[in-house]
Amino acid sequence: MSRSIMLTSGEIASLWTSYMNDTMSKQILGYMLKYVTDSDIKPVVQYAYDLTINHIKELEELFNKENFAIPNGFDDQDVNPHAPWLYTDVFCLTYVNHMARVGGVAYGGFLSMSIREDIRDYFSQANKETTALYNRTTEIALAKGVSSRHPYISVPKETDYIDSKKYLSGLNPFSEKRPLNAIEIAYLYMNIVTNSLGVKLCISFAQTSQNKEVQEYMLRGKEIANKHIKLFADTLMKDDIEATKLPDISVSDSTTWTFSDKMMMFHIALLMQAGIGNYATAAAASQRSDLMINYERFSLEVAAYAKSGADIMIKHNWLEQPPGVKDRNKLAREKK
Incomplete structure (x- = not known):
């Protein structure tokens, strides 16, 4: 039912961007999986890789149903299969944790720009999976003592209000x-x-x-x-x-x-x-x-x-162009 409704510019932009990001992530994570040896970290990198593979498959199915040209994105030619080890296991864990954080923000934005039910369902599920990935990587980092914790400060014992505009200042070097x-x-x-x-x-x-x-x-x-x-x-x-x-x-x-x-x-x-x-x-x-x-x-x-x-x-012709509208003036002047 919802597929009879045309995709909006917001949905097209979100789907295109997601595909580009996922095809990149597939190559990075696939490379990391070759060298990660830690028995706690490798499964979560594998989980992230599997999520990416599923996302690419679902997006391609949607593109085909919509006659939406599948972006070139990235493929196996973008990684050297014979390259030696480059990243530590802790780097891989930290990387996946950070990209899950970035992905959570991105999927929240994509969801807010989507109207069609099937597109909202896709980004809702992707957001849920990315949140689970962030939680899993955070738990592993905590267990291994390699998490980055924000600085501690005292818990407030009472409420207070700002009573002066000086609270907002900070530019005067003499004060x-x-x-x-x-x-x-x-x-x-x-x-x-x-x-x-x-x-x-x-x-x-x-x-x-x-x-x-x-x-x-x-x-x-x-x-x-x-x-x-x-x-x-x-x-x-x-x-x-x-x-x-x-x-x-x-x-x-x-x-x-x-x-x-x-x-x-x-x-x-x-x-x-x-x-x-x-x-x-x-x-x-x-x-x-x-x-x-x-x-x-x-x-x-x-x-x-x-x-x-x-x-x-x-x-170097490396920048793939996002979908956009046609130049109407050019179409009018160059029509046959």
Whole structure:
């Protein structure tokens, strides 16, 4: 019944993006499965891989029923099957946990843009599965003592209200800034964690890329992420809040081609989108003006970095074009 209703632009965008992301995840997770040996971590990486395979199958069935051109996405040619070990088992666990977090946010957005019942059902189920994946990876990380916990602060004993506009200030260098509140601490630490994973991914991609332009792009991404981490950590330390130790998610020293440059650039672009979203949310939630300004400034820096990445992808014909409307003026002038 619902399939007789045409797909909306929001549904087309969500389905197309999901397919691109899932085909990328299939290749990354499939590679990780070759080398993960930890008996607790391997099953959850396998679970994530199986979810991705099921999603791709369901999306392709839906595309075929709708006469929707299946995106090229990524396939086995984007991974070197003979590449040596690159990531530690803890890295793989942390990666799956982080991508489940990103996926949960994405699926929530896709669901909110969907109207047709079958599309809503698909994204509702995908969101449920991704939540289960996040919980499983978090439980394993806790059991192994490799989880990243937000800093602890005292539980409030009474309620209070803001009684001065000074609470919102923070830009004047000659006045003392008020202490951070729990919401601000949470976002500062979350952005330290996400940037830390980004640093390791950029290192692994720079090491294994055979393209000089891509290597330099990844090293630049590492520098930007490290700069952001330092500012966030310094902001916490000014209130004697130490960012808790992050798990060792190191990468090997392999320089063998492992993933295609096209897929690595796409992956970093995906992380940039998520990062800009994180910064925008953090800026909106923070009530100290200096924090808002920093998030806005960093968002612009990340956006500029993402734009230069898109330029590289277009130059090498790596950037697949999303579905869009036809140029009506062009159609009118060039019709036969």
